[in-house]
Amino acid sequence: MPRAVRERQMMDAAVRTFGRRGYRAASMDEIAELAGVSKPLVYLYLHSKEELFTACIRREAEALLTAVERAVEPELPADRQLWAGLTAFFAHAAEHPDAWSVLHRQARTHGEPFALEVAAMRGHIVAFVAGLLEAAAREAGSPGPPGERDVEGLAQALVGAAESLAAWVNESEGESGGAVSAKEAAATLMNFAWVGLGDLIKGERWSPR
Amino acid sequence: MPRAVRERQMMDAAVRTFGRRGYRAASMDEIAELAGVSKPLVYLYLHSKEELFTACIRREAEALLTAVERAVEPELPADRQLWAGLTAFFAHAAEHPDAWSVLHRQARTHGEPFALEVAAMRGHIVAFVAGLLEAAAREAGSPGPPGERDVEGLAQALVGAAESLAAWVNESEGESGGAVSAKEAAATLMNFAWVGLGDLIKGERWSPR
Amino acid sequence: MPRAVRERQMMDAAVRTFGRRGYRAASMDEIAELAGVSKPLVYLYLHSKEELFTACIRREAEALLTAVERAVEPELPADRQLWAGLTAFFAHAAEHPDAWSVLHRQARTHGEPFALEVAAMRGHIVAFVAGLLEAAAREAGSPGPPGERDVEGLAQALVGAAESLAAWVNESEGESGGAVSAKEAAATLMNFAWVGLGDLIKGERWSPR
Amino acid sequence: MPRAVRERQMMDAAVRTFGRRGYRAASMDEIAELAGVSKPLVYLYLHSKEELFTACIRREAEALLTAVERAVEPELPADRQLWAGLTAFFAHAAEHPDAWSVLHRQARTHGEPFALEVAAMRGHIVAFVAGLLEAAAREAGSPGPPGERDVEGLAQALVGAAESLAAWVNESEGESGGAVSAKEAAATLMNFAWVGLGDLIKGERWSPR
DNA sequence: TATGAATGAGGATTCATTCAT
DNA sequence: CATGAATGAATCCTCATTCAT
Numbered sequence: 001m002p003r004a005v006r007e008r009q010m011m012d013a014a015v016r017t018f019g020r021r022g023y024r025a026a027s028m029d030e031i032a033e034l035a036g037v038s039k040p041l042v043y044l045y046l047h048s049k050e051e052l053f054t055a056c057i058r059r060e061a062e063a064l065l066t067a068v069e070r071a072v073e074p075e076l077p078a079d080r081q082l083w084a085g086l087t088a089f090f091a092h093a094a095e096h097p098d099a100w101s102v103l104h105r106q107a108r109t110h111g112e113p114f115a116l117e118v119a120a121m122r123g124h125i126v127a128f129v130a131g132l133l134e135a136a137a138r139e140a141g142s143p144g145p146p147g148e149r150d151v152e153g154l155a156q157a158l159v160g161a162a163e164s165l166a167a168w169v170n171e172s173e174g175e176s177g178g179a180v181s182a183k184e185a186a187a188t189l190m191n192f193a194w195v196g197l198g199d200l201i202k203g204e205r206w207s208p209r
Numbered sequence: 210m211p212r213a214v215r216e217r218q219m220m221d222a223a224v225r226t227f228g229r230r231g232y233r234a235a236s237m238d239e240i241a242e243l244a245g246v247s248k249p250l251v252y253l254y255l256h257s258k259e260e261l262f263t264a265c266i267r268r269e270a271e272a273l274l275t276a277v278e279r280a281v282e283p284e285l286p287a288d289r290q291l292w293a294g295l296t297a298f299f300a301h302a303a304e305h306p307d308a309w310s311v312l313h314r315q316a317r318t319h320g321e322p323f324a325l326e327v328a329a330m331r332g333h334i335v336a337f338v339a340g341l342l343e344a345a346a347r348e349a350g351s352p353g354p355p356g357e358r359d360v361e362g363l364a365q366a367l368v369g370a371a372e373s374l375a376a377w378v379n380e381s382e383g384e385s386g387g388a389v390s391a392k393e394a395a396a397t398l399m400n401f402a403w404v405g406l407g408d409l410i411k412g413e414r415w416s417p418r
Numbered sequence: 419m420p421r422a423v424r425e426r427q428m429m430d431a432a433v434r435t436f437g438r439r440g441y442r443a444a445s446m447d448e449i450a451e452l453a454g455v456s457k458p459l460v461y462l463y464l465h466s467k468e469e470l471f472t473a474c475i476r477r478e479a480e481a482l483l484t485a486v487e488r489a490v491e492p493e494l495p496a497d498r499q500l501w502a503g504l505t506a507f508f509a510h511a512a513e514h515p516d517a518w519s520v521l522h523r524q525a526r527t528h529g530e531p532f533a534l535e536v537a538a539m540r541g542h543i544v545a546f547v548a549g550l551l552e553a554a555a556r557e558a559g560s561p562g563p564p565g566e567r568d569v570e571g572l573a574q575a576l577v578g579a580a581e582s583l584a585a586w587v588n589e590s591e592g593e594s595g596g597a598v599s600a601k602e603a604a605a606t607l608m609n610f611a612w613v614g615l616g617d618l619i620k621g622e623r624w625s626p627r
Numbered sequence: 628m629p630r631a632v633r634e635r636q637m638m639d640a641a642v643r644t645f646g647r648r649g650y651r652a653a654s655m656d657e658i659a660e661l662a663g664v665s666k667p668l669v670y671l672y673l674h675s676k677e678e679l680f681t682a683c684i685r686r687e688a689e690a691l692l693t694a695v696e697r698a699v700e701p702e703l704p705a706d707r708q709l710w711a712g713l714t715a716f717f718a719h720a721a722e723h724p725d726a727w728s729v730l731h732r733q734a735r736t737h738g739e740p741f742a743l744e745v746a747a748m749r750g751h752i753v754a755f756v757a758g759l760l761e762a763a764a765r766e767a768g769s770p771g772p773p774g775e776r777d778v779e780g781l782a783q784a785l786v787g788a789a790e791s792l793a794a795w796v797n798e799s800e801g802e803s804g805g806a807v808s809a810k811e812a813a814a815t816l817m818n819f820a821w822v823g824l825g826d827l828i829k830g831e832r833w834s835p836r
Numbered sequence: 837t838a839t840g841a842a843t844g845a846g847g848a849t850t851c852a853t854t855c856a857t
Numbered sequence: 858c859a860t861g862a863a864t865g866a867a868t869c870c871t872c873a874t875t876c877a878t
Contacts, residue, residue: 001862022318024233027847038864043849079415109231109318153374153389153397160373161366168365187416188362192402194415206288206403207396212837237873247839249875258873419841440736442651445868456843461870497833527649527736571792571815578791579784586783605834606780610820612833624706624821625814628858655852665860667854676852 007045010035014046015056019098023053023110050113057107057114060099061121067092068125078136079194082129086162086189090182093166100170104163122159130155136194158193165189216254219244223255224265228307232262232319259322266316266323269308270330276301277334287345291338292399295371299391302375309379313372331368339364367402374398425463428453432464433474437516441471441528468531475525475532478517479539485510486543496554497612500547504580504607508600511584518588522581540577548573554615576611583607634672637662642683646725650680650737677740684734684741687726688748694719695752705763706821709756713789713816717809720793727797731790749786757782785820792816 013035017026028049032039046052071088072081093100103121107114130151165185222244226235237258241248255261280297281290302309312330316323339360374394431453435444446467450457464470489506490499511518521539525532548569583603640662644653655676659666673679698715699708720727730748734741757778792812 003862006862022233022320024231025319028849029847039848040850040864041862044863049848105314105318109314110234153394154401156377157370157374157398157401160377161370164369164372165362165366168369185362188359189366190415191359192363192366206399210837215837236871238871248873249840250838252874253838421841424841440651440738442649443737446870447868457869458843458871459841462842467869523732523736527732528652571812572819574795575788575792575816575819578795579788582787582790583780583784586787602780606777607784608833609777610781610784615819624817630858654850656850666852667860668858670853671859 003045006035006037006041010037010042010046011052011056011059014052015060015102016098018053018056018106019101023106023114028052053107053110053114054117056102057117060096060103061118063096063099064089064092064103065121065124068128078132078139079190082132082194083186083190085128086186087182089162090166090169090185094169094182097170100166104167126152126155126159129158154193158189161192162189212254215246215250219246219251219254220261220265220268223261224269224311225307227262227265227315228310232315232323262316262319262323263326265311266326269305269312270327272305272308273298273301273312274330274333277337287341287348288399288403291341291345291403292395294337294341295395295398296391298371299375299378299394303378303391306379309375313376335361335364335368338367367398370401371398421463424453424455424459428455428460428464429470429474429477432470433478433520434516436471436474436524437519441524441532446470471525471528471532472535474520475535478514478521479536481514481517482507482510482521483539483542486546496550496557497608500550500612501604501608503546504604505600507580508584508587508603512587512600515588518584522585544570544573544577547576551615554612572615576607579610580607630672633664633668637664637669637672638679638683638686641679642687642729643725645680645683645733646728650733650741680734680737680741681744683729684744687723687730688745690723690726691716691719691730692748692751695755705759705766706817709759709821710813710817712755713813714809716789717793717796717812721796721809724797727793731794753779753782753786756785785816788819789816 010031014026014031017031017034020026021030028039028042031052032042035042042052046055068085068088071084073084074081076084093104103118107118133151133154165188169182169185219240222240223235226240226243229235230239237248237251240261241251244251251261255264277294277297280293282293283290285293302313312327316327342360342363374397378389378391378394428449432444432449435449435452438444439448446457446460449470450460453460460470464473486503486506489502491502492499494502511522521536525536551569551572583606587600587603637658640658641653644658644661647653648657655666655669658679659669662669669679673682695712695715698711700711701708703711720731730745734745760778760781792815796809796812
């Protein structure tokens with residue numbers, strides 16, 4: 001069997017195992033068995049547990065970014081772009097729960113080298129969202145652009161909310177109340193954020209006292 | 210030395226170690242050494258690694274809830290309550306980064322039993338926030354209450370955003386741009402959410418198409 | 419059982435195993451079993467295979483040096499000192515063949531860190547021998563001291579010859595011709611070296627052509 | 628490429644790897660890569676690691692013997708023969724340090740089968756030297772031949788000293804004091820041994836008491 | 837109350853060796 | 858003639874956990 005195929009099998013098995021058990025609790029034995037190969041072959045192709053994990057993170061980060069990018073059409077107005085991106089994001093996370101667990105939980109919990117890998121991807125997304133927010137401000141004819149820090153904070157919060165919702169969506173799957181769909185989640189978030197953003201642009205702020 | 214004191218020393222050491230190393234990577238050896246006691250004593254008092262971790266989660270969840278509850282004065286209007294709670298939340302997370310790591314990362318990454326423990330706490334917080342949202346709706350004279358699911362989704366998103374911001378606040382500490390304070394974070398979130406929430410209550414919604 | 423005792427048992431087992439199998443071929447499993455303890459205990463006390471090997475080298479080097487030093491009485495004339503030292507050396511090597519193998523073979527064959535350890539001991543011995551050679555020259559009323567390099571070369575050759583003879587003595591043990599005793603070996607070497615050394619001091623040299 | 632050539636490449640690589648890393652630490656992977664062939668080919672031609680190592684030992688032992696034999700002219704007097712042989716020996720060891728390491732260190736450190744292989748070669752050399760010593764005795768008109776055991780002991784010591792000096796010569800290469808040449812080493816040894824040997828033949832002996 | 841001594845079980849990693857092509 | 862693909866068997870090391878005192 002050609003190397004490329006085997007390699008994909010192994011990484012699939014690894015993502016699944018890492019996603020469910022966690023980095024430390026996942027054993028190379030289990031991964032190899034799940035992939036249907038012997039352990040030495042895993043080492044021959046992927047060198048070490050660390051490298052294997054890193055490879056998984058990179059592959060899944062790329063896949064997530066690609067899924068979002070494909071869904072977004074740059075000629076649309078900013079809100080439609082955000083909507084499309086969010087929907088794709090939730091859908092991807094729901095369709096690949098183990099990959100999502102690897103990116104959102106495991107990678108960020110097991111040491112800098114891995115966390116940096118996802119941080120890079122998250123940086124892309126935050127920047128993308130921040131861009132949309134500024135575009136939205138311009139489209140809305142905002143008198144002056146909101147401060148850069150404001151925008152970054154907003155983007156952080158939005159992405160955080162999305163991530164948190166994604167986890168909720170994934171976890172609600174097995175529950176009695178029925179699953180929450182990607183579109184529902186995206187709509188919730190748009191309602192939560194976009195309308196308020198409009199006000200924010202218009203200068204309406206909440207402030208203590 | 211009285212048992213209660215010893216026990217607290219151990220749990221302090223455990224929280225610190227679990228928070229920094231992660232559940233699996235933390236060794237009972239390290240915890241015992243950091244606590245300044247022998248390993249058998251740790252087992253005598255806390256029985257097993259799992260129970261120790263659970264105890265840490267419970268203690269820190271309680272501490273976080275308490276900190277938030279103390280800050281909130283129930284006679285105030287809903288928005289002031291939320292503001293106070295958020296500020297306390299961010300401050301607590303910033304002051305106890307290891308505890309925050311245990312709750313936010315480690316506990317949710319290492320198996321159901323632990324995740325359920327934090328899920329319970331999170332449930333409390335979400336319910337509290339949902340209550341505030343409904344109160345806000347009433348206060349604002351909303352024609353009809355928003356659907357229950359809407360409210361839960363909003364609360365989830367808000368709490369998720371808060372958690373994400375807390376991580377951001379904690380991580381920005383060492384950076385050049387200057388640390389982000391608890392108040393700043395709370396203000397960002399209030400701006401992000403509250404104003405828009407008002408519109409939402411008034412019936413203004415974003416919807417695709 | 420007290421730690422010190424256990425530690426000695428382990429090192430005895432280690433010397434024996436390293437001496438017979440070689441550093442790489444010796445397994446920690448075998449050492450632990452031979453010592454009558456579990457593997458983790460070996461690691462608890464001696465930390466790693468490398469450290470264990472180093473500890474063995476150091477202990478046996480010290481033991482060998484001590485054996486030689488004890489045998490030498492500094493008031494005697496140089497030739498008697500050398501004779502006593504050589505006899506003690508051969509006797510010690512014959513009585514502790516595994517230790518001798520560790521020092522002479524294994525340590526020098528498995529990487530710098532170990533080789534340096536024995537090189538230090540060997541340095542002591544060579545210096546001691548060189549000292550005796552110079553003393554002998556003085557005692558014999560040599561007109562001028564032999565060149566420093568000559569002396570070092572001679573000492574090297576003498577020590578090398580002794581080491582080689584020690585190996586021969588050890589290996590001849592099981593053979594039909596009967597074992598070679600420490601005294602025989604020492605005598606051979608004294609004959610080989612001392613008489614010639616006398617001539618050398620007197621200025622008689624062999625030279626090509 | 629003809630088989631003989633390939634085989635030589637492999638053995639060259641093997642000698643180099645075994646000499647530097649040691650028998651156990653040398654991996655067939657490394658040897659194959661260094662030889663520029665695939666691992667199965669190594670197995671096809673040389674069957675196993677053990678056989679490969681044995682083949683290396685044999686080849687290099689032969690080469691060393693040949694180098695010494697070529698240098699010795701049987702019509703010369705015994706001392707000149709010894710001188711020529713020693714010089715050739717030191718030169719060969721210096722020019723082929725990895726081969727020397729294989730013969731002197733590795734082969735003798737990793738189990739009987741290999742040690743016997745070098746022991747055979749060493750036996751040839753010792754016999755050759757012993758022959759020269761007896762010839763020298765005759766040439767010197769010794770009243771009676773020295774005992775056989777004396778001669779073997781002397782030859783052993785001489786060869787041992789030579790081996791030890793060879794290691795010293797090889798290792799002194801990188802040092803500040805300047806390298807020690809093959810001729811210097813041979814001269815040291817001749818001075819050390821030959822002059823004294825003369826006395827020995829004449830019956831002058833060192834003896835304790 | 838407190839600990840020094842001890843271990844069973846398991847995990848990452850490597851290596852000599854063999855097929856099918 | 859030559860190799861890409863594959864593995865069984867060890868080996869080093871760590872860790873949660875328990876006695877005897």
